Amino acid sequence: MSRQSFVIIGNGPAANQAAVSLRNQSSDSKITLLSKDPFRGYLPHLLPDFISGTIGEESLYFRPHTHYKERDIFLRLGQKAVEVDFSKRIIVLEHREIISFDGLIIATGGKPRIPEYYQLFEDLMLTLKTPVDARLWISKLERVDSILMLGGDLTSLSLTRALLKMGKTIQFIINEDCFWPVPFSNQIYEAVTQRLGSDGVEVIHCNKIKRVTRIDENLVEVETNSMTFRTGAIGAFFGLVPDVRFLVRSGLDIDRGILVDEFLKTRFEDVFVAGDCAQVYHPALRTYWGSIGYQNATTLGRIAASNLLGSRVEAMVAPESLFDVGGVKVNTSWWMEF
Numbered sequence: 001m002s003r004q005s006f007v008i009i010g011n012g013p014a015a016n017q018a019a020v021s022l023r024n025q026s027s028d029s030k031i032t033l034l035s036k037d038p039f040r041g042y043l044p045h046l047l048p049d050f051i052s053g054t055i056g057e058e059s060l061y062f063r064p065h066t067h068y069k070e071r072d073i074f075l076r077l078g079q080k081a082v083e084v085d086f087s088k089r090i091i092v093l094e095h096r097e098i099i100s101f102d103g104l105i106i107a108t109g110g111k112p113r114i115p116e117y118y119q120l121f122e123d124l125m126l127t128l129k130t131p132v133d134a135r136l137w138i139s140k141l142e143r144v145d146s147i148l149m150l151g152g153d154l155t156s157l158s159l160t161r162a163l164l165k166m167g168k169t170i171q172f173i174i175n176e177d178c179f180w181p182v183p184f185s186n187q188i189y190e191a192v193t194q195r196l197g198s199d200g201v202e203v204i205h206c207n208k209i210k211r212v213t214r215i216d217e218n219l220v221e222v223e224t225n226s227m228t229f230r231t232g233a234i235g236a237f238f239g240l241v242p243d244v245r246f247l248v249r250s251g252l253d254i255d256r257g258i259l260v261d262e263f264l265k266t267r268f269e270d271v272f273v274a275g276d277c278a279q280v281y282h283p284a285l286r287t288y289w290g291s292i293g294y295q296n297a298t299t300l301g302r303i304a305a306s307n308l309l310g311s312r313v314e315a316m317v318a319p320e321s322l323f324d325v326g327g328v329k330v331n332t333s334w335w336m337e338f
């Protein structure tokens with residue numbers, strides 16, 4: 001009988017945990033990890049330290065290549081999945097190669113979220129998700145001294161700290177969308193404004209930017225409802241949204257993320273979802289929840305692997321850590337840390 005073939009789309013914390021858990025519980029299966037990124041799995045929360053030079057690039061990556069060889073896990077970097085046919089049990093890669101699977105875990109994580117009203121200026125804004133984004137920041141920071149931060153998620157706060165350490169001048173625009181997915185409250189607003197102010201950051205009070213004009217490569221002009229000013233670069237930080245667009249025509253149920261039951265199973269046999277891209281049913285609440293966070297990603301990775309192998313482990317989150325964001329329950333546990 002041929003070896004069972006398990007494929008995991010993704011190479012972040014959820015995917016890596018799923019791969020290790022699968023290997024621990026099924027020594028003779030074939031396990032393949034697919035990543036659209038050309039680099040090894042990395043820890044996104046260390047990117048601000050990399051940008052400020054506190055750590056070197058190598059410290060970002062959480063597993064050496066030998067890890068995969070030793071565990072007989074086939075890691076395929078720079079291989080983007082563009083289509084999945086669940087009835088034929090095949091994945092189509094961007095270069096049109098077809099990979100078949102007996103069991104599949106989707107762990108494609110999230111990508112930076114830009115609110116619709118800022119999408120017009122998107123090309124003039126820097127985001128931060130991958131080491132490639134971080135290198136863009138590093139190259140920009142060699143040339144500019146002032147940065148405008150838009151948003152307010154935890155990423156922007158830790159990057160702001162790193163930029164201040166580098167001696168940069170920071171302006172910050174906070175509006176009602178800025179703590180997404182944490183609902184906006186005056187209490188959070190006051191706490192963050194006070195903290196930024198005491199760190200030497202100028203907080204600009206405005207609802208939305210009206211205009212952004214590129215003056216030259218290292219200067220943009222920004223107009224709000226109350227002032228016009230110039231800055232060297234703009235960073236946009238409005239949280240992460242699940243990276244599942246390539247699956248919208250696949251027959252999976254997709255809302256904010258991919259809808260799965262409490263066992264992380266999709267409507268298709270032997271297909272599970274883990275990490276930031278999952279939206280999980282909560283039987284007690286009778287609704288779905290999602291989460292953006294490292295701990296949640298590894299926990300779901302472990303559960304998805306066990307359930308793919310036949311267990312019935314429930315993925316649970318405490319109802320008190322769930323917030324309602326636009327009708328979706330969001331587990332914001334790590335966002336509450338600041």
Ligand SMILES: Cc1cc2nc3c(=O)[nH]c(=O)nc-3n(C[C@H](O)[C@H](O)[C@H](O)COP(=O)(O)OP(=O)(O)OC[C@H]3O[C@@H](n4cnc5c(N)ncnc54)[C@H](O)[C@@H]3O)c2cc1C
Nearest residue numbers: 010011012013014036044045081108109275276293294297
């Ligand atoms: C700057 C920053 C700071 C953060 N700080 C914290 C923190 O302090 N604490 C915390 O808990 N969380 C933090 N987070 C969030 C945390 O990093 C994520 O929740 C976690 O990485 C999610 O893991 P994941 O495996 O679900 O997805 P990801 O880490 O997003 O990995 C997704 C993987 O899927 C791959 N992929 C996507 N689409 C495809 C495709 N079509 N084909 C093939 N591969 C694909 C990608 O290449 C990637 O390897 C931070 C995130 C950022 C960006």
